Amino acid sequence: MSRARQGDREAYETLVARYTVPAHRAAVLLGAGDDADDVVQEALVKAYRQLSRYRGESGFRPWLLAIVANETRNLHRSRRRRDGLALRAAVATEPLPDEPDPADTVMAHERRQRLVDQLRLLGERDRDVLVCRFLLDLSEQETAAALGVPKGTVKSRTARALARLREQLRAEEVPGV
Structure with a gap:
């Protein structure tokens, strides 16, 4: 550098x-x-x-x-x-080369697609913090640097965003609730 x-x-x-x-x-x-x-x-x-x-x-x-x-x-x-x-x-669409059962591949793809669909529904701040922390596997400090916010903000946003995502996923499982 x-x-x-x-x-x-x-x-x-x-x-x-x-x-x-x-x-x-x-x-x-x-x-x-x-x-x-x-x-x-x-x-x-x-x-x-x-x-x-x-x-x-x-x-x-x-x-x-x-x-x-x-x-x-x-x-x-x-x-x-x-x-x-x-x-x-x-969304990754290619099945894993060692995936023995095509049905497992389809189910995994559907789960990923469902998760991505629910991530799309989150606000930008929630989506960004979850992508950095869990999809890009950044630490809290790295996420804070990437998003330009304090580390404490990353912690609180992550907790709130995960709660919102869980709520959305549950609501999708049980329509009308």
Whole structure:
């Protein structure tokens, strides 16, 4: 990182190679959908331009993921302004290669789809904190850095978002309740 900050492009290329996949995954899970490649590319360009502002407090990965999250939010805002498209989330559709029973694969896909559908119904703050904590597997500190909020806020938002998600899932299981 220090070499990249001093203008060493090869060092930055190493960072790009190491963090492109997690950045892309974050963009997809935060709702960039088919535009995830563009979001990641824009985030990497912005990160390069802002290297002088990087303080190193939480590591490069959370800092980059914060930029990816901001770029994804910008994408959402432009989508709503432009054509009002709904948020699209990524769902893994390929069965696992060692999955012995096709029925298990179908059930797992349906559970994932149900979860993603319910995540879509959550507010942006709730969705973002759950995606960071559980789908991107970030720590509370990394999530705080990525979302630009204090660690305590991550804890409280996570608890409230999980409660809302559980409530939605229960309501879906028992219609009319």
